[in-house]
Amino acid sequence: xxxxxxxxxxxxxxxxxxxxxRVQSMCNTDTRNPQATAAQICALENAGCEINRVAVPDMQxxxxxxxxxxxIHSPLVADIHFDYKLALEAVKQGVDKVRINPGNIGAIANxxxxxxxxxxxxxxxxxxxxxxxxxxxxxxxxxxxxSDDKWAEVMVQEALEQANILEQLNFKNVVVSLKSDDFAxxxxxxxxxxxxxxxxxxxxxxxxGSFLSGTVKSAIALGTLLQKGIGATIRVSLTExxxxxxxxxxxxxxxxxxxxxxxxxxxxxxxxxxxxxxxGTVKELEKRxxxxxxxxxLSTGLKIAVMGCAVNGPGEARDAAFGIAGGRGEGLYFEKGxxxxxxPQEKWVDFLIEKIREFGKQSxxxxx
Numbered sequence: 001x002x003x004x005x006x007x008x009x010x011x012x013x014x015x016x017x018x019x020x021x022r023v024q025s026m027c028n029t030d031t032r033n034p035q036a037t038a039a040q041i042c043a044l045e046n047a048g049c050e051i052n053r054v055a056v057p058d059m060q061x062x063x064x065x066x067x068x069x070x071x072i073h074s075p076l077v078a079d080i081h082f083d084y085k086l087a088l089e090a091v092k093q094g095v096d097k098v099r100i101n102p103g104n105i106g107a108i109a110n111x112x113x114x115x116x117x118x119x120x121x122x123x124x125x126x127x128x129x130x131x132x133x134x135x136x137x138x139x140x141x142x143x144x145x146x147s148d149d150k151w152a153e154v155m156v157q158e159a160l161e162q163a164n165i166l167e168q169l170n171f172k173n174v175v176v177s178l179k180s181d182d183f184a185x186x187x188x189x190x191x192x193x194x195x196x197x198x199x200x201x202x203x204x205x206x207x208x209g210s211f212l213s214g215t216v217k218s219a220i221a222l223g224t225l226l227q228k229g230i231g232a233t234i235r236v237s238l239t240e241x242x243x244x245x246x247x248x249x250x251x252x253x254x255x256x257x258x259x260x261x262x263x264x265x266x267x268x269x270x271x272x273x274x275x276x277x278x279x280g281t282v283k284e285l286e287k288r289x290x291x292x293x294x295x296x297x298l299s300t301g302l303k304i305a306v307m308g309c310a311v312n313g314p315g316e317a318r319d320a321a322f323g324i325a326g327g328r329g330e331g332l333y334f335e336k337g338x339x340x341x342x343x344p345q346e347k348w349v350d351f352l353i354e355k356i357r358e359f360g361k362q363s364x365x366x367x368x
Contacts, residue, residue, distance in 0.1 A: 015232035021259060025052060038071035047243040047246045125171065126177060159178055202232065218248070234249050263301075265282065270308045285304075309326055
């Protein structure tokens with residue numbers, strides 16, 4: 001079953017069915033330091049991040065948002081809990097979206113003020129429901145052992161209740177997130193919500209963990225949801241540099257053929273036949289490509305192969321635009337499966353970079 005959603009505007013982006021899945025991250029700087037926070041956001045933008053969120057724990061942080069906004073080029077999201085006045089100030093400072101839960105910012109009059117401010121300034125609202133903080137679970141803490149289905153049910157119930165508060169105030173520029181650190185609970189909650197509402201979902205596996213384990217869990221969970229048409233924005237929550245979170249998100253989207261960002265670089269795992277440095281070549285290629293905006297642009301959509309030997313070289317990588325198959329200190333250069341000539345290993349990276357420029361310019365010219 002494929003799910004369809006309404007459209008929601010966040011800055012220059014339209015989210016929802018039929019629009020690209022946008023990549024989001026969150027700063028780990030102190031928002032009260034606008035210089036450091038803006039610098040990190042600019043670094044994230046260079047890594048391809050399209051929407052950036054910052055924590056707003058107090059009024060000093062809220063007042064810094066305007067200065068941050070002046071220094072960046074992407075939509076800014078203010079993450080706020082409990083104090084509706086922080087949301088009002090964030091809107092005044094020019095953010096593009098606020099992350100709140102209407103039910104935990106006090107009286108309905110508080111929510112009405114926030115909604116009016118967001119309507120007046122074209123600001124979206126994200127309702128965030130994390131498994132560990134739903135009201136029902138707090139009320140039965142330690143008393144029950146919930147099944148994954150029950151977890152999903154209570155998460156969705158709370159999300160719908162929160163969304164309904166905004167719906168009754170005729171506010172529809174809403175995104176919802178339902179996150180857990182558990183694959184099954186996250187999957188079930190998002191599928192259940194998508195079957196009951198047309199509100200777009202921001203998806204992620206919260207507290208996913210370290211790079212390796214967190215990437216595996218996130219790829220399985222988010223990949224499953226995205227294949228069903230669930231997910232308007234995506235965040236990979238790794239205990240890592242936020243820029244690596246962004247790169248990982250794009251790799252998930254690329255693997256699902258939902259977005260293109262940089263090359264599709266394929267390489268073999270190597271074996272006892274390998275007599276060249278495949279791993280070093282791949283790492284250097286990626287470093288060069290992802291640190292150069294022009295190379296990144298030209299390489300986007302290109303399938304490039306770096307193979308360890310002739311056994312899994314031009315044959316297995318025949319659909320690559322071009323690549324190298326290693327030998328003893330040298331390699332066979334091939335294009336679309338056809339071997340052309342040999343090349344010493346020390347020249348591989350520079351040569352492949354030049355081929356990226358050549359093929360990239362050609363493909364961009366043909367696409368005009």
